[in-house]
Amino acid sequence: MKKICLNCGHHVDGNYCSNCGQRTNVERLSWKSVADGFASTFIGDEAFGLRGNNMRKSIFGTWADIILFPARSVSEYIDGCRRKYFNPVAILILLASAYAFLEYYLEMAPPSPELPDGLSALRNFNFLQYFEDYMKSNSTAYSLLTTLFIMFALHRTFRRIHSLNLVECFYFSVFMMIFSLSLTTVLLPFEKYALVDTDNIFYPVYFIYCILFLREFFALDNRETILYSLKFGLRTMAYITLFTGIVFLVGLGINSGVTLYENEHKTDSAHIGAESEQIVDADSLCRHLIGVPVSVGDSPAGEK
């Protein structure tokens, strides 16, 4: 029985499409396909061979499609057009590295925060501050964490009107973060040289992109667009706040744990101190009993 290739629409009867090379048994996106895609990009067929057919978009072609036609590209990707696009997760990580490099080159990189040295430093260590500083100084960690918040918010907000699973929401969210990170990277030199507050440009542009993206992908009317965009935005912020709260509470827990431990430890050393005082007392008592005078610098009795 002839099947139709999900990537290029060619009629196929084997395990691979003779036109574009994609496997014919393309399954729905899963966490396994995230891992497979990653391996295939960096160590497998995409890196060494099987490239150079006309169906395949380059990394820049895929990036441009994500920026200009996000709804169309993400729905094609989710529906099985895998070989046509460069792995979006790889694009996100490469972009985060490019951003970090530009930040370093423009001497705008925030210093990476220092971990506390020793147990005592943990007592008053501000974990929340450390977390915020770490996220500011590590663009890859920041991008991936934000991608997860957006993924959960998308999954929850649109589950009634669309059957996207969590991994498909993850890819959707990766597309949004690719736009966000590209915009931040482009705005970086302006922040450095034009001394403008780029937030005033970033947020309106990013919000418009997300709203149009959601509107087209989920085929929303005007009223639904406003409603769902608000729900989605608020959910994303709520998840970020919730996570920050958890970091704060865990930090507080570690602070108090260390304080308790040290206080107990101090009580122990106080005990040892009391015992050694008692020993000194017992020692002087013995000396007193055998008639040796106790004074500083006194030589032991046996040497006399």
Ligand SMILES: [Zn+2]
């Ligand atoms: Zn094909």
